[in-house]
Amino acid sequence: MKNFGLRLAINALALYLAVGTGWIPYIHAENTQWWAYFVMALIFAVVNAVLGPLLKLLTCPLIFLTLGLFTLVINTLLFYVTGWLGSLIGSGFGFEIEKVWAGFLGALLVGIVNTVLTLVFRRELKTA
Template sequence: MRFIIRTLAAAIALWVSIQLLDGIRITTETNSVNYWGTLLIVALIFGLINAIVKPIVKALGCALIVLTLGLFLLVINAAMLLLTSWISGQFGIPFHVDDFWPSAFLGAIIISVVSWLLGMIIPDGD
């Protein structure tokens, strides 16, 4: 149940970033079932990347994270969003992030803030 709630929260955060930024988009019809299905699949991919790849990158970039007082985490989050876009493209999923700046960087900030707000609202059993 916790996994489903986190995936839905990630989908909502991705949806907000798609609405606010022109450089992040899903290229299917907005009101179709395919759009919302694609959004859930992208949220799953994003969650898997954050669970598997992100800890490795954070461990390798630990010195930069400390040196920049945590600001390098924004770069890592943006890179994870770009990786999600690339993997989605490899599977033929119509999710695209145009470039690192401003799309991925600002998108990562939006997704982080929305996920944090949803985490405050939705209890996760901890």
Template sequence: MIEQPQPAARPPRLVSLVIRWLITTLAIFVAIYIVPGISFAGEGWQLGVVALLLALVNMAVRPLLTLLTCPLIILTLGLFSLVVNAVLLLLTAQLATALGVNFTISSFFSAVLGSIIISVVSLILNILAGEVARPVVVIRRQQ
């Protein structure tokens, strides 16, 4: 009998959410460090608030914005989703400023570049943390 590989055990849901929140916070920090048009001044926990706001904006606004811009996303082979990500990051900066967190983005180009960096860093860190499900291929040979 051939033993099938078992997928790695995933952490509990709350631990997974905290790990993703920390990863997003670190990704935003990297974007602030690299992109000259994105700035933050404040205590470290406020950067966590920005990450939480970004997650909430992505959950609440992204589906509607993606649905409305679906023809453009298809026409540009997905490149318009960079514009959607930049708009969501700008919206997050506006909400953070309204809440008294000093997180600012100076231009739309900075928002596009920042959203690309946040996406890439988040993807890499999620893979390293085991938060991205890896596909398992099982080949069975019938006799």
């Protein structure tokens, strides 16, 4: 459970940096309170766990042909779905992406932050 909590916090921070800081224009959070990013991270985790493997399986030939670069497109799509589902739930847990390139950069930033923080906390993640 500690492992899940730390991963959720890493996702929340990554989503805050991509959505809440304004670093990437054309992405706007519906709710900017700190706890809303944890709900967004939970939605993001569910979307990645359910749709991520399915999309990667269905697009395996494209991933192979592009030497893995098509996973960036899949991550962008999952980022869009997270924002859309958060809006559907209500209470402002989603975010709006106005331009495709902004969604791509947001997904890229979330991926980079997740990778770096997972490497920083790898010892804590292994022991949990």
